[in-house]
Amino acid sequence: MNMPMLWCVVPAAGRGLRVGGDCPKQYLPLAGHMLIEHTLARLAAHPRIAGLLVILAADDTHWPGITALGGKPVLTTVGGSERCDSVLAGLNALPVEVRDDDFVLVHDAARPCVRQSDIDTLIERGIPAGGALLGAPLRDTLKRADTASRSLMTEPRDQRWRAFTPQLFRRAELSSALQAVAQAKLIVSDEAMAMEHAGHAPLLVEGAEDNIKVTTAADFALAEFLLVKTA
Ligand SMILES: Nc1ccn([C@@H]2O[C@H](COP(=O)(O)OP(=O)(O)OP(=O)(O)O)[C@@H](O)[C@H]2O)c(=O)n1
Numbered sequence: 001m002n003m004p005m006l007w008c009v010v011p012a013a014g015r016g017l018r019v020g021g022d023c024p025k026q027y028l029p030l031a032g033h034m035l036i037e038h039t040l041a042r043l044a045a046h047p048r049i050a051g052l053l054v055i056l057a058a059d060d061t062h063w064p065g066i067t068a069l070g071g072k073p074v075l076t077t078v079g080g081s082e083r084c085d086s087v088l089a090g091l092n093a094l095p096v097e098v099r100d101d102d103f104v105l106v107h108d109a110a111r112p113c114v115r116q117s118d119i120d121t122l123i124e125r126g127i128p129a130g131g132a133l134l135g136a137p138l139r140d141t142l143k144r145a146d147t148a149s150r151s152l153m154t155e156p157r158d159q160r161w162r163a164f165t166p167q168l169f170r171r172a173e174l175s176s177a178l179q180a181v182a183q184a185k186l187i188v189s190d191e192a193m194a195m196e197h198a199g200h201a202p203l204l205v206e207g208a209e210d211n212i213k214v215t216t217a218a219d220f221a222l223a224e225f226l227l228v229k230t231a
């Protein structure tokens with residue numbers, strides 16, 4: 001069966017403020033390479049990924065100038081002040097070969113431990129569903145806290161999921177949804193939120209919880225351990 005190849009948009013225009021490093025976290029060292037190099041290598045190694053479109057900050061001085069990985073093209077464009085602005089810029093910069101109704105993946109540069117098998121499952125289940133995202137059901141008790149970090153109440157956790165990336169949507173549908181939230185001056189934290197705002201109900205596909213987003217300095221040690229385990 002002819003399995004379509006998908007481009008992957010990689011938001012990498014963040015500042016990494018919660019890490020507090022001397023450069024944006026995607027360029028900090030992790031297991032002998034830059035964090036972003038691990039993420040891009042994982043994505044480029046997937047047989048269904050045709051190419052990578054990496055979104056960089058306008059003043060990025062750290063990008064190592066990668067133009068190809070594993071025989072796949074690596075293109076770049078400039079992002080915006082919010083992640084959702086960057087993703088929209090990436091969608092607009094995809095090659096002309098990517099048609100409006102083609103599915104595209106969006107994956108955070110800050111998630112270097114994504115498993116090939118999870119990308120497989122997302123594509124296999126997400127395309128028939130018209131769009132999907134990796135995630136995991138909440139398994140811990142969820143507390144609502146006050147400003148002094150005192151537990152006020154326990155939130156219901158049934159039907160609550162943590163959203164990961166990659167997320168998979170048709171290029172034009174996602175672009176339209178992101179343009180709509182931008183026009184409404186809304187900030188969405190992931191692509192699925194924009195799609196929900198547009199009236200879609202993207203499929204949640206359970207993925208490994210070790211697909212962590214490197215957000216704080218402490219996450220680097222965990223990511224290094226996981227990179228070996230999830231290789
Ligand atoms: N304007 C932005 C903000 C974030 N990102 C990217 O979106 C992903 C997830 O964002 P996050 O983990 O929040 O990264 P930062 O925004 O860099 O982190 P912080 O909030 O700590 O500054 C990262 O790969 C980041 O580079 C982006 O492309 N454009």
Ligand SMILES: C[C@](O)(CO)[C@H](O)COP(=O)(O)O
Pocket residue numbers: 083108162163164165189190191213
């Ligand atoms: C897209 C995401 O990784 C899904 O969990 C998350 O929303 C990114 O949030 P951030 O605050 O931009 O890290």
